[in-house]
Amino acid sequence: xxxxxxxxxxxxxxxLLGQGSVSGNPFFLIAPQWxxxxxxxxxxxxxxxxxxxxxxxxxxxxxxxxxxxxxPGMSIRxxxxxxxxxxxxxxxxxxxxxxxxxxTIAFGTSDRLAGAYGTAVATTMLLTTVLLYKAxxxxxxxxxxxxxVVSACFLIVDTSFFIANLWKIADGGWLPxxxxxxxxxxxxxxxxxxxxxxxxxxxxxxVGEQFxxxxxxxxxxxxxxxxxxxxxxxxxxxxxxxxxxRFVGTLxxxxxxxxxxxxxxxxxxxxxxxxxxPIGEGLWRVTARFGFLEIPDQRAALNHAQGLDPxxxxxxxxxxxxxxxxxxxxxxxxxxxWRLSLFAFLYRNSVKIVDRFNLAPEKVVEIAHQIEx
Numbered sequence: 001x002x003x004x005x006x007x008x009x010x011x012x013x014x015x016l017l018g019q020g021s022v023s024g025n026p027f028f029l030i031a032p033q034w035x036x037x038x039x040x041x042x043x044x045x046x047x048x049x050x051x052x053x054x055x056x057x058x059x060x061x062x063x064x065x066x067x068x069x070x071x072p073g074m075s076i077r078x079x080x081x082x083x084x085x086x087x088x089x090x091x092x093x094x095x096x097x098x099x100x101x102x103x104t105i106a107f108g109t110s111d112r113l114a115g116a117y118g119t120a121v122a123t124t125m126l127l128t129t130v131l132l133y134k135a136x137x138x139x140x141x142x143x144x145x146x147x148x149v150v151s152a153c154f155l156i157v158d159t160s161f162f163i164a165n166l167w168k169i170a171d172g173g174w175l176p177x178x179x180x181x182x183x184x185x186x187x188x189x190x191x192x193x194x195x196x197x198x199x200x201x202x203x204x205x206x207v208g209e210q211f212x213x214x215x216x217x218x219x220x221x222x223x224x225x226x227x228x229x230x231x232x233x234x235x236x237x238x239x240x241x242x243x244x245x246r247f248v249g250t251l252x253x254x255x256x257x258x259x260x261x262x263x264x265x266x267x268x269x270x271x272x273x274x275x276x277x278p279i280g281e282g283l284w285r286v287t288a289r290f291g292f293l294e295i296p297d298q299r300a301a302l303n304h305a306q307g308l309d310p311x312x313x314x315x316x317x318x319x320x321x322x323x324x325x326x327x328x329x330x331x332x333x334x335x336x337x338w339r340l341s342l343f344a345f346l347y348r349n350s351v352k353i354v355d356r357f358n359l360a361p362e363k364v365v366e367i368a369h370q371i372e373x
Contacts, residue, residue: 008027011030012026012027012030015029015030027039027043028040054096055093055096056085058089058092058096059076059087059088059089059092059093060085060087062074062089062092063076063087063089063292064292064293065187067262067290067292067294067296068262068264068292069190069191069194069262070187070190070191071186071187071190072190072346072347072349072350072351073350073351073352073356074089074091074092074350074351075089075090075091075351076088076089076356077089077090078295085293099179103175107172112171112172113172114168114171114172115165115168115169115170115171115172115173116168116172116173116174116175116176117172118165118168118173119165119168119169119172119173119175119176119177120176121161121165122158122161122162122164122165123162123165123176123177123180125157125158125161125162126155126158126159126161126162128158129151129154129155129158130151132150132151132154133147133148133150133151136150136151185342186342186346189335189339189342189343189346190343190346192334192335192339192343193326193334193335193339193340193343193346193347193373195334196334196335196373197232197324197326197347197371197373198232198233199334199373200329200371200372200373201232201233201239201371202233202235202239203235203239203242205235205236207237207242208235208236208237208242209237211237211241211242211245211246212237212279212280212281212283214245215245215251215281215282215283216281220245220246220249220250220251221249221250221251222250222251222252222253222282223250223251223252223253224252224253225252225253225254225316225317225318226252226253226254226255226256226312226313226314226316226317226318227251227252227254227255227256227317227318227319227320228256228258228298228302228314228317228318228319228320229241229244229255229256229257229258229319229320229321230258230259230260230298230319230320230321230322230357231257231258231259231322232259233257233259234259234287236279236285237257237279237283238257238285240257240320240322240367241255241257241283243367243369244320244367251282252282253282254282254284254309254311254312255282255283255284256283256284256285256286256302256308256312256317257283257284257285257286258286258287258288258298258302259285259286259287259288260288260289260290260296260298260357261287261288261289261290262289262290262291262292262296263289263290263291263292264292265291265292266291266292266293266294267291267293267294268289268290268291268294275287276305276306276307276308278307284308284309286302286305286308288301288302295358296356296357296358297357297358298319298357298358298359299314299358299359302314317363318363318364318365319359319363319364319365320364320365320366320367321364321365321366321367322366322367322368322369323352323366323367323368324347324368324369324370324371325344325348325368325369325370325371326340326343326344326347326348326370326371326373327344327370327371327372327373328340328372328373329372329373330372333372333373334373335373340373343373352366
C-alpha cells in the first residue's frame with residue numbers, strides 16, 4: 001500500500017512540475033482516458049474503506065473517553081462476542097451521518113473541502129508529534145535529550161505543513177478547527193462538572209460514624225438480603241447508603257458500596273476488586289478497577305472479590321444507583337451560565353447504569369435527587 005501511494009504522489013508531483021498549472025484532479029489527469037471509470041470505482045471503494053476506519057476509530061475513542069471520565073455515558077452495543085473492539089455507538093454514528101450530509105451539501109464539491117482536509121491533516125500530524133514527545137518522556141522514560149531530538153525531527157516537517165495550511169483556514173480550514181473546539185469544550189465541561197459532583201457528594205467523616213452508631217443501636221432496622229450501592233464516593237461510608245437508610249428507615253443485612261475506577265491502562269490483569277474493606281455493622285466498601293478498553297462487568301467482579309462475608313448471596317442482590325438532577329449552587333457555583341446548562345443536559349441524558357454496567361433491569365433501583373454544583 002505504501003509503495004503504491006508514494007508512486008502515485010510522485011507521479012502527480014512530476015506531472016504538476018512539468019505542466020506548471022492544471023485544471024482538474026492530477027490523479028485522473030495522469031491516467032489514460034480508458035482508465036478513468038475504473039479509477040473512479042477504485043477511488044470510491046478506497047473512500048468506503050477509509051470511512052469505515054474513521055467510524056470504527058470514533059466508536060473506540062468514544063468508549064475510551066467515557067471510561068476515562070471525559071465524555072458522558074453513551075449506549076454501546078457489542079456486535080461481536082469474539083472481537084472486543086467490534087462495537088456500535090448509535091449516538092456517534094448518527095452524529096457522523098448528520099455532519100457528513102450537512103458538510104457535503106454546504107461545500108458542494110470536493111475541491112472546496114481541500115482546505116478543511118489539509119488543515120485537519122496538518123493539525124493531526126502536529127498534535128501526534130506533541131503526544132509522541134509526552135509518551136517518550138512519561139511512558140517510555142526516554143532521556144530528555146533523546147526525546148527532544150526525535151521530536152524535533154518530526155516537528156520540522158509537521159510545523160512546516162501546519163504553517164502552510166494556515167492560509168487555508170478561510171477556505172474551509174475553519175471547519176475541523178471549529179468541530180475540534182466544540183468537542184474540546186464538551187469534554188472539559190463534562191470533566192469539570194463530574195469533579196464538582198464528586199466534591200458535592202463528599203461529607204464530613206463524623207456523619208458516617210454517627211450512621212454506624214445508629215445502625216448498632218437499632219435506630220435503623222435491618223432486613224434480610226444484600227444490596228449493592230453503586231456510588232462514586234471513596235469515603236468510608238457512602239452518602240448514598242446514609243441517605244437511603246435514613247429516608248427508608250431500613251437497610252439490608254448486607255450492604256456493599258461499590259465504586260468503579262477506570263485506570264489509564266488498556267486492561268487490568270488479575271482480580272478486578274482490588275479493595276474489599278469491611279466497615280462494620282454489615283457494611284462493606286468495594287472498589288472494582290477496569291482498564292479503559294474493558295467492558296465493566298460488576299457482577300463478575302463482585303463474584304470474584306476476596307474478603308466478603310461468605311453469607312452474602314450476590315445472585316439475589318439488588319443494585320441501587322442514582323439518577324441525579326444537577327442544579328446551580330448559590331454563592332460560588334463550580335460551573336456558570338451556558339457551561340452549567342451544557343453539563344446538566346449531558347448529565348441528564350447520559351446512559352443509565354443498567355445499560356452501561358451489564359446489570360439485569362429487574363435487579364436495579366434508581367434514586368433521583370438534586371445535586372447543587
